[in-house]
Amino acid sequence: MNKFLILKFLSSQFLFSFFFYTLGNIIGSIWAKTSWGSYWNWDIKELWSLILWINCLLIIHLNSIKYNYFLNILNVFNLILILFNFLLINFIYKNSMHLYIF
Structure with a gap:
């Protein structure tokens, strides 16, 4: 099979x-507005979700560079x-707003 394919x-x-993932973050912030009264509360789960989203955005933008070690x-x-x-x-x-999951 072709490697580029x-x-x-x-x-x-x-x-x-x-x-x-972006759609889930947007819908989640709208739900947070109706549930907690604000779109963003700087909770630890929300912060790491933002860091993950920014990392994914970097990967998308660096994907145009072929065979980039930093991309790996x-x-x-x-x-x-x-x-x-x-x-x-x-x-x-243990003080997260998202602790109700477990």
């Missing part, structure tokens, strides 16, 4: 997931951020 497929898959590092960092945000924040930080 795989990279093109992964790039389109990443853009697809970034679109829904950002992809690994992105995986670590996802695991940290969705698994460890709830167990480490």
Whole structure:
């Protein structure tokens, strides 16, 4: 299979997931406005979600550079951020507004 075809497929898959991640953050902020009274509360979960979104945005913008070593590092960092945000924040930080999940 062609290596560039795989990279093109992964790039389109990443853009697809970034679109829904952005949509989820927007819908979540609208829900937070109706539930808590403000769009953004600087909660630890919201902050790390913003850091993950900015990292994804960097990956999208650096994707035009071929074979970039920094892009590979950002992809690994992105995986670590996802695991940290969705698994460890709830167990480490006990004063979060999003603690009702666990």
